[in-house]
Every structure is written in structure tokens, then in C-alpha cells.
Amino acid sequence: MNSVERVDYYTSHLPRESQKKNDDFVDVPEIPTTWPSSGEIKFENVSLRYREGLGNALEKMSVHVPPGSRVGVVGRTGAGKSTIALALFRMVEIHTGAITIDGLNIQQMALSTLRKGLSIVPQVPTLFSGTLRSNIDCDSKYSDDKLLDVLEKVDLAKHGLDSPVELGGSNWSVGERQLICLARAILLDSKVLLLDECSASIDSETDAILQKMIRTEFKNCTVLTIAHRLDTVIDSDYILVMDKGSCVEFGNPQELLQNKSGIFSSLCETFHLKQQ
Numbered sequence: 001m002n003s004v005e006r007v008d009y010y011t012s013h014l015p016r017e018s019q020k021k022n023d024d025f026v027d028v029p030e031i032p033t034t035w036p037s038s039g040e041i042k043f044e045n046v047s048l049r050y051r052e053g054l055g056n057a058l059e060k061m062s063v064h065v066p067p068g069s070r071v072g073v074v075g076r077t078g079a080g081k082s083t084i085a086l087a088l089f090r091m092v093e094i095h096t097g098a099i100t101i102d103g104l105n106i107q108q109m110a111l112s113t114l115r116k117g118l119s120i121v122p123q124v125p126t127l128f129s130g131t132l133r134s135n136i137d138c139d140s141k142y143s144d145d146k147l148l149d150v151l152e153k154v155d156l157a158k159h160g161l162d163s164p165v166e167l168g169g170s171n172w173s174v175g176e177r178q179l180i181c182l183a184r185a186i187l188l189d190s191k192v193l194l195l196d197e198c199s200a201s202i203d204s205e206t207d208a209i210l211q212k213m214i215r216t217e218f219k220n221c222t223v224l225t226i227a228h229r230l231d232t233v234i235d236s237d238y239i240l241v242m243d244k245g246s247c248v249e250f251g252n253p254q255e256l257l258q259n260k261s262g263i264f265s266s267l268c269e270t271f272h273l274k275q276q
Helices: 001-010 081-088 111-116 134-135 144-153 173-187 204-217 253-256 263-275
Strands: 041-048 058-065 070-074 098-101 120-123 190-195 222-225 238-243 245-252
Touching: 041 081, 041 173, 058 081, 058 098, 058 238, 058 245, 070 081, 081 098, 081 111, 098 190, 120 173, 134 144, 134 173, 144 173, 238 253, 238 263, 245 253, 253 263
Parallel strands: 070 222, 070 238, 120 190, 190 222
Antiparallel strands: 041 058, 041 098, 238 245
């Protein structure tokens, strides 16, 4: 009966995600079919908590991410790094402030529109039972040539489009699962890509393929990388340093390193000591 109670709670008591369509919002600019076209992201005094009674996971956070830039998001455990991803995809709704992408407030658009416009390669890759084809092209929109071209880029074309994928991708290694998720993101060709510690559990060879694809296939996209290892983001255009749910440092990594009393310098020093 514990399972029955849990299902009842999930279906009857938890709040549902917004079911609004774009037309349901009043006095909101029409959303272009090409949105997002450049990938400019702004957080303006954003605060977010996971539920009533808890402290804020994001606290009056403000940052401006220029279009087409690669940004590494760093900070100690609990600083609010992964919460940024949840806020961008509206998995958890913010309660004050605004998040805009290319000038449009993402709180004032349908969830389907928002999520189709963004791409993510998560820390834990999500795959479905079926084939390689159905996992990277869920809506069957692309030709075989296009799919094979994408698989070639992530070094998976040798397996073929009809290779079986068991539930959760259990018949593939963790690294291969991440590359399948990356192929999915390349195919979507979004102007905003979020990498949520996606290299945390993969080997160095797969990580090298991953980093190469990010530099070549997403060079005209805005890429936010939530860092597990500092060496994966040290060559980013900008570093966003999070602490207690707020942006405390934002700038070029070399400039931040020159501030010896800064948090980023402290994190790098700790990282190098661990490496030694």
C-alpha cells in the first residue's frame, strides 16, 4: 500500500506544471519561430526556493551572459550551480525576478516552447528503450544521412542507426550514453546548450571527444557548463562563480585568477593541491 499512497500523492497532491499556451499570456510579444536566435541570457534579481518553508537556493541572482559565449559555472557544493539549470528549464519556478533569453521573459511562454528552444546534456544521461535512431531523433524528423552524420561526429556511426538501446541504456557504457545525449543536442541545433556536469563519470578518451564537439559543433551557441572539474572550463570565455545562490564573480578566467583573494582563485588552488 505504500506504493498506492505514493501514486495517489503524486497524482492528487503535488502541484502540476504550467499548462499555459503562448496565446494565454496577455500583452506579451509574439515569440518568433526562430527563438532563440542568438542565445543572450539575463538573470535579473532571481530568487528561487524548492518549496515553501525552505531557504532560497538562488538569492537575488543577477548575471548577463553575452550571446555565443562559453561560460563555466563553478562553486562549492550547495552553491546553486545545478539550480541554474532547473530555473532555465523551469523545472522549479522562480518566485521573484526574471530570466530572459534573447529579450523574452521565459516565465511568459509555454513550457513546450521554452524547452524545445534549449538543449541539455545532463549529468545522468537519459535514454529510452528502442534503437539508436529513436533515441536521438525522438520525433522522426530527420533523414538517415543527417542522423549518420551526427553519429559520425560523436564516433558512434560504427554501431548503426538500428542498434538496440535497452531501458536506461543499460547495454551501453556511461561514456557512450553521454555521447548519444550529445548527438541529440547536436541534432536539435539550439542556440543555448547546458552541460550539467556531464563529464563527471566518463573516461578521459570520451571526455576528449565531448570537449572537441562542444568547441566545434556549438561554436556559435551559448554554452553553460556546470563544472565537475575546473580543467574542463578553464578555457571558457567567462567563469560564473556561485556562492550561497548568488553570482559573486563573473569574468574572464585569467582575470579572475589574478584576484588572489577571490573565490575562483581559491577553488583553483584547492583543485591543483588535490591533483598533486
